[in-house]
Amino acid sequence: MSGHERSLSQSLGQGQGLGLGLGQGLAERDLPELTGEEISRYSRHLLLSEVGLIGQRKLKAARVLVVGTGGLGAPLALYLAAAGVGKIGLVDFDFVEASNLQRQIIHSTRDIDRPKVASAQDRLKGLNPDIEIVTHNVKLSSKNAENIFSKYDLVADGTDNYPTRYLINDLCVFQKKANVYASIFQFEGQATVFGAPGGPCYRCLYPSPPPPGLVPSCGEGGVMGVLPGILGCVQAAEVIKLIVGGAEPLVKRLLIFDAWRMIFNELKIEKDPNCPVCGQNPTITEPIDYEEFCGLGEKIQDPAGPIFASELQERLDRGERIQVIDIREPHERTLYAFPGAKVVPFGQLVRRMDEFNPEADLVFICKIGQRSLFAIRALHRAGYPGRMLNLQDGLAAWAKLIGGPQLPY
Amino acid sequence: MSIALKIPTALRGFTDGLNQVELEGDTVGELLKKLIEKYPDLTTHLYDEEGLLRSFVNVFVDGTNVKSLEGQQTPVKEGQSIMLVPAIAGGNFG
Numbered sequence: 001m002s003g004h005e006r007s008l009s010q011s012l013g014q015g016q017g018l019g020l021g022l023g024q025g026l027a028e029r030d031l032p033e034l035t036g037e038e039i040s041r042y043s044r045h046l047l048l049s050e051v052g053l054i055g056q057r058k059l060k061a062a063r064v065l066v067v068g069t070g071g072l073g074a075p076l077a078l079y080l081a082a083a084g085v086g087k088i089g090l091v092d093f094d095f096v097e098a099s100n101l102q103r104q105i106i107h108s109t110r111d112i113d114r115p116k117v118a119s120a121q122d123r124l125k126g127l128n129p130d131i132e133i134v135t136h137n138v139k140l141s142s143k144n145a146e147n148i149f150s151k152y153d154l155v156a157d158g159t160d161n162y163p164t165r166y167l168i169n170d171l172c173v174f175q176k177k178a179n180v181y182a183s184i185f186q187f188e189g190q191a192t193v194f195g196a197p198g199g200p201c202y203r204c205l206y207p208s209p210p211p212p213g214l215v216p217s218c219g220e221g222g223v224m225g226v227l228p229g230i231l232g233c234v235q236a237a238e239v240i241k242l243i244v245g246g247a248e249p250l251v252k253r254l255l256i257f258d259a260w261r262m263i264f265n266e267l268k269i270e271k272d273p274n275c276p277v278c279g280q281n282p283t284i285t286e287p288i289d290y291e292e293f294c295g296l297g298e299k300i301q302d303p304a305g306p307i308f309a310s311e312l313q314e315r316l317d318r319g320e321r322i323q324v325i326d327i328r329e330p331h332e333r334t335l336y337a338f339p340g341a342k343v344v345p346f347g348q349l350v351r352r353m354d355e356f357n358p359e360a361d362l363v364f365i366c367k368i369g370q371r372s373l374f375a376i377r378a379l380h381r382a383g384y385p386g387r388m389l390n391l392q393d394g395l396a397a398w399a400k401l402i403g404g405p406q407l408p409y
Numbered sequence: 410m411s412i413a414l415k416i417p418t419a420l421r422g423f424t425d426g427l428n429q430v431e432l433e434g435d436t437v438g439e440l441l442k443k444l445i446e447k448y449p450d451l452t453t454h455l456y457d458e459e460g461l462l463r464s465f466v467n468v469f470v471d472g473t474n475v476k477s478l479e480g481q482q483t484p485v486k487e488g489q490s491i492m493l494v495p496a497i498a499g500g501n502f503g
Contacts, residue, residue: 209496210465
């Protein structure tokens with residue numbers, strides 16, 4: 001680690017001058033000089049008095065960790081690379097799939113099946129060969145995150161799940177790093193900067209996550225492709241502002257964005273003095289087991305076990321007493337229907353459980369067999385007495401088995 | 410006097426797809442009670458077994474979290490912007 005990096009890190013670590021300039025504590029001489037090519041490349045930044053030569057040199061000195069190279073991470077990392085952030089770390093363990101390309105614009109069609117971090121690295125290097133890209137092709141966990149985070153000045157959270165979100169939040173508080181956050185669902189997104197001095201952390205706003213299965217994932221509920229594009233760009237703007245300083249960062253303000261109605265709302269959010277992580281008397285001072293915290297510690301058990309597509313077909317052919325319950329939303333059924341299934345959307349299951357026949361075996365179906373498992377668990381908890389089976393791998397497996405058109409979504 | 414409560418995308422599956430529901434009430438708590446009377450499927454998602462508002466749902470009145478006001482007792486009146494803002498994650502566990 002060179003001298004200027006260490007001092008920037010220390011300065012950021014102490015949260016100095018957030019909103020005034022994270023690198024403000026640095027003597028100008030500690031910042032790396034720009035080369036002639038860099039001066040040409042960043043001329044539109046240099047023309048802004050708010051950024052200028054010093055701001056651009058701060059960007060060159062900065063080390064930013066981008067967690068997730070998906071919908072949010074794609075535009076975020078692209079803009080950070082374009083802006084000349086000196087070192088960008090990318091964390092992801094996933095591979096590029098065709099269904100990612102509708103929104104994850106850092107990856108290309110030819111990248112399908114490649115590790116996302118490799119694909120993203122190539123793209124960023126192509127965009128800006130002068131910066132350093134470090135790939136972390138791992139699933140972020142309590143074991144590896146501390147070490148990874150310690151190498152960066154600030155973190156941008158582009159993850160898609162609660163365990164990683166709480167892990168990022170807690171570590172940013174422990175290591176006194178800003179956590180530039182965004183989150184999306186269907187047409188709606190949220191963004192803010194957590195972990196800034198005096199500002200709240202994610203736990204101040206949401207002390208605990210929803211129980212698994214309450215809300216369908218984007219893989220099942222869908223997402224408008226441009227939504228993470230917009231929110232990822234908001235994150236990029238905040239990262240750049242925090243590094244350059246002098247701007248008004250999105251601290252203590254939660255931006256809520258509805259792309260379908262094109263409405264931005266700004267909500268005030270405050271630090272919770274009783275927060276277990278960043279409050280006055282913190283009770284959590286090191287990483288915990290986040291899977292367990294988010295209710296994912298126990299393996300989700302299907303009370304009656306799974307049923308495979310082939311077995312379901314055999315039993316239906318034999319005319320056995322089986323009631324197939326389709327818990328998907330109406331628009332999903334128009335894409336692919338299961339003939340003869342009783343339709344009860346997830347949200348109505350518990351209220352309408354009297355409509356089920358406890359004498360028959362109920363087989364719950366959804367797109368990939370995940371929501372249906374949560375449906376069974378919800379009914380089980382509500383005391384439904386009959387036998388419930390989960391169609392393993394959902395209608396995706398069913399469509400494959402019976403041939404004909406594959407599941408189109 | 411009816412007050413519009415804004416329903417986020419993540420909970421619209423329980424409100425017949427509506428993004429806004431008109432309700433009667435003088436406090437945030439009363440509005441939420443009316444909301445679950447109208448849409449009982451929401452009950453377990455908004456309240457825990459002890460009847461407390463779940464910790465992944467926040468209510469904002471005119472841009473301020475009711476946690477910083479009077480919680481469920483926060484008074485509301487027509488014309489105010491009242492939003493339910495749950496945690497969202499987007500991914501595989503959400």
